[in-house]
Amino acid sequence: MARLRHETILIVGASSGIGAQVARDVAGHGNRLVIVARRAGELAAVAADVRAAGSPCLDIVADALDPAAAAAVVARAVAEFGAVDVALLNVGQGPDMSMAEVDVADVARVMSVNYDVTVNYLVPLIAQLRRQGGGLIAQTNSLAGLMGIPRQGPYSAAKAAVRTLIDAARVELSPEGIRFTSLYPGFVATARVSTDGLPKPFQISEKQAARHVVRALRREPADAAFPWPTATLVRLLRVLPARVSDVLLRKLAR
Numbered sequence: 001m002a003r004l005r006h007e008t009i010l011i012v013g014a015s016s017g018i019g020a021q022v023a024r025d026v027a028g029h030g031n032r033l034v035i036v037a038r039r040a041g042e043l044a045a046v047a048a049d050v051r052a053a054g055s056p057c058l059d060i061v062a063d064a065l066d067p068a069a070a071a072a073v074v075a076r077a078v079a080e081f082g083a084v085d086v087a088l089l090n091v092g093q094g095p096d097m098s099m100a101e102v103d104v105a106d107v108a109r110v111m112s113v114n115y116d117v118t119v120n121y122l123v124p125l126i127a128q129l130r131r132q133g134g135g136l137i138a139q140t141n142s143l144a145g146l147m148g149i150p151r152q153g154p155y156s157a158a159k160a161a162v163r164t165l166i167d168a169a170r171v172e173l174s175p176e177g178i179r180f181t182s183l184y185p186g187f188v189a190t191a192r193v194s195t196d197g198l199p200k201p202f203q204i205s206e207k208q209a210a211r212h213v214v215r216a217l218r219r220e221p222a223d224a225a226f227p228w229p230t231a232t233l234v235r236l237l238r239v240l241p242a243r244v245s246d247v248l249l250r251k252l253a254r
């Protein structure tokens with residue numbers, strides 16, 4: 001299990017929202033951090049907080065859509081700190097997107113900014129964790145990755161693809177000491193989603209979400225869904241007959 005003490009922790013997507021708060025929460029305790037995003041100013045502000053809490057911190061500006069840049073980030077983390085003990089792949093975006101209005105390019109873009117960004121880190125990280133004899137890879141999925149959510153169809157599909165990829169990797173790679181945890185948040189009040197117009201039942205704060213993530217990084221369940229009211233609602237909707245769950249989902253999406 002990850003102790004989150006004296007470990008090298010890589011967080012991809014750490015300049016704002018859940019990832020930035022997790023970086024601040026795991027800072028100190030002898031941990032070394034590598035944080036990554038595209039917005040240099042925001043990322044530097046998080047790095048300053050992490051260093052102030054007592055952790056060495058490498059902040060790297062890199063686009064997760066670029067596979068070479070992702071591989072270079074993993075290599076730089078290893079060159080600086082010797083290994084990656086814990087990686088949190090947190091990049092993703094879920095825009096409000098009705099299937100009556102999308103075009104093909106919109107759907108492809110949502111797939112890239114949720115699926116490709118994860119794969120680009122997953123592959124070099126698996127290679128590195130095999131070399132070093134194990135480690136934890138966590139990924140911020142979404143409860144939307146467990147079922148098709150109206151107005152979030154392309155996002156649900158992309159997160160579901162990530163979910164099944166990581167499920168397969170977990171089964172294949174556990175004999176090599178590589179552990180995987182998929183995180184399934186419900187609605188989280190981050191700046192990015194504050195104006196998207198989607199209804200957000202049982203929304204939690206960034207700080208609450210980060211606490212759930214840090215607890216999951218310590219305990220390493222295969223799946224961590226939170227908060228419990230939304231997670232329970234999704235579990236219920238998944239077992240109901242489609243003619244019932246469709247009506248409920250249509251009401252919730254209004």
Ligand SMILES: NC(=O)c1ccc[n+]([C@@H]2O[C@H](COP(=O)([O-])OP(=O)(O)OC[C@H]3O[C@@H](n4cnc5c(N)ncnc54)[C@H](OP(=O)(O)O)[C@@H]3O)[C@@H](O)[C@H]2O)c1
Nearest residue numbers: 013014015016017018037038039063064091092142188190
């Ligand atoms: N907020 C919610 O309600 C909610 C619910 C369920 C799941 N989630 C998931 O939680 C994760 C974090 O979302 P959040 O709400 O905290 O949003 P956020 O504040 O937008 O966080 C996303 C992070 O990823 C970075 N990022 C985005 N695209 C990138 C790219 N191409 N290359 C490198 N970094 C990139 C962003 O920084 P830069 O823009 O600086 O690159 C930012 O640091 C996402 O995977 C999201 O799908 C969110």
